[in-house]
Amino acid sequence: MRIRAINDAPVREQGEFVLYWMVANRRPHWNFALDRAVALAAELNKPLVVLEALRHGYRWANDRFHAFVLEGMAAQTEAFEDAPLLYYPFVEREDAPGKGLIEALAGRAAVVISDDYPAFFLPKMHQAAAEKIAVRLELVDSNGVVPMRLPDKIFSRAYDFRRFLHKNLNAWVDDFPRASPFEGVALPTIETLGDEVESRWPRAEEALLRAEREALAALPIDHSIAPSEQLRGGWKKAQARLNTFLGWRLDRYADDRNDVEDGAASGLSPYLHFGHISAHEVFRAVAEREGWSPSDTQPKHASKRAGFWGMSPGAESFLDELLSWREVGFNFCHFNPEGYDRFESLPDWAQQTLAEHRDDVREHVYSLEEFAAGHTHDALWNAAQMELVHRGVMHNYLRMLWGKKILHWSRSPEEALAIMIELNNRYAIDGRDPNSYSGIFWVLGRYDRAWGPEREIFGKIRYMTSDSTRRKMKVDGYIERWAAEVEDA
Structure with a gap:
């Protein structure tokens, strides 16, 4: 349901490693794509390489977005330091274009895994890569708690999507990625991708991963839009934001989330967008705070904004935003990839x-x-x-x-x-x-x-x-x- 191959190439068992090309789910846990890559590496007894790449040629590329992603890459570097993998952060520069990198690594890989994201330039980028490489390329959906392919149609109203989500609770409520993806896993490791790769596509330097002003200024992106001083990227910042929300905003969410002066909004949308936090982790954290289990649901309230979950008013209201309103958008983009923005x-x-x-x-x-x-x-x-x-x-x-x-x-x-x-x-x-x-x-x-x-x-x-x-x-x-x-x- 969450995994699909987008080319007809085989898994190449003589390949050197399993490659996870991280482009949307930019986090070290609660990530179905990472779970899939770890499982294949264990099955094939191959090292795991995680390539997190940041290109510069996309529309609207600017210091703000680059800094947010780079801060996330710095957090990833720390998170993966003791993990059984080779983490390779690559940032495209004018003197180090990314062209050819995926083909070079895929030529050595047993299989390539990437993130199934249904919007912006990512679908076309993946399809272009699939046509160039001679090894299996799988995309894994880790966008939301409901798999994009669970429904078989576009929902024109959030009401109808909410009803589907509630009626099909058992199909997704226990389908969660791993909080600790390497627990109990032993993999062979490699220390380097080799001089040929690392000289042409060099690992991002620390100054760049810290999003220092001079490092950003050297990139061919829009420098007129500065990084946000209040919002910093990365899974650690995302978890801190979640903890703050659960600690003193969730209880007020139903009544105060639209308050301009002292609102109770979660502030999680930037982190969800760049994949620094998973909707699964957020859902689980809310459920645990509420002491919730599936038996607490109230089927008579299916399709209603409140009452179905059997949680507090703040949690009910927030989950409707997180699940119904957020994921109906993924439903639309998935089924209308060429026209969702027209x-x-x-x-x-x-x-x-x-x-x-x-x-x-x-x-x-x-x-x-x-x-x-x-x-x-x-x-x-x-x-x-x-x-x-x-x-x-x-x-x-x-x-x-x-x-x-x-x-x-x-x-x-x-x-x-x-x-x-x-x-x-x-x-x-x-x-x-x-x-x-x-x-x-x-x-x-x-x-x-x-x-x-x-x-x-x-x-x-x-x-x-x-x-x-x-x-x-x-x-x-x-x-x-x-x-x-x-x-x-």
Whole structure:
């Protein structure tokens, strides 16, 4: 269910090692792909090589994203220090391009394992590699607690996906990766990949793994978007964030997660996106804190946001976000790999109502550059944009308002979509992710329904305003905090 080969090449038993090409599940445990690689290495009695690579040629590559991943690689180096494997962190540089590395290692490998991630450039990258190598390439799904291939269709509503998840609990609730993947495992080891490989594709230096400013400056990426000072990458930081959430935010989550001033959001989405923490580990930690077992579930509440798990209100609310809302996005990307980020993927009713109001007069219209700089007439919107620009994240509730107003102030719904994707993927640490695309497209009607009364520009799309947000929550302090970051026009 979680493992698939994407080429017809065989496992080569005379190969030197098993290669795990780590590209999405960037963590040393709770990782089905790592478990698979360890199991094959043990079965074949081969050394295990873990290659964690970071390329520079992807769209939106910048100091912020690179630093977050590099900090994760530094944590991996420490975690794998005593493990029975060769960990090889490679960072593509202008003088050390990554082209040819996978083919070179695959030419010596018995089998290649990698991460099955359904979005951004990864699917095409894997397919291109599969066509070039002469050894079996397996992709392993370790994205979420529900295997992407367990459902056999796209779910158009979170309600229906939630119902499927609840009704099929037994199919996934005990299917967890290993917290200690090397426990009880003995593998032969190798110390080096050899001069030919290590001279052409050198191991990342410590200064780079520490994401030092000068080291980042030498890379051919966008240096105008700085690393987030508040958010640092890696599995250790992810676990610390989880512990903080469980310790004093989970109990308030149901009531306070949308509070701007003292919210109870988990803050885990950047770490989930880059694979520094597993949804399985998060689910297990919540379940253990709640003293939960599958017998506590309430089948009569299947498909409901609360009541099914038999947990506290905060845990029920959080698990609905972690499981239902996060994983329905992976469901969409898996079954619609070419169109998940296209306007035409919206529900027919949404496309129709937006088309009917395409020519409505807009009182305010802003360009991409004006949006990016926070140069709108709305102080709350500007503050939310500045949080995104400078921290790399945005308050959850304000992200919905942020998108709705971009629709309101753009020349067309298609332009609004392009602006949302560009701003989110340029600045957000958790951007370029199935869950992130779900949020953007929800603004335009995905996973939603038609709403009344019908309004200008929005038609039957759900409507939100800054004024209504101000009435729901205290935002003056938030606006004041971020107003100073708005660039002068």
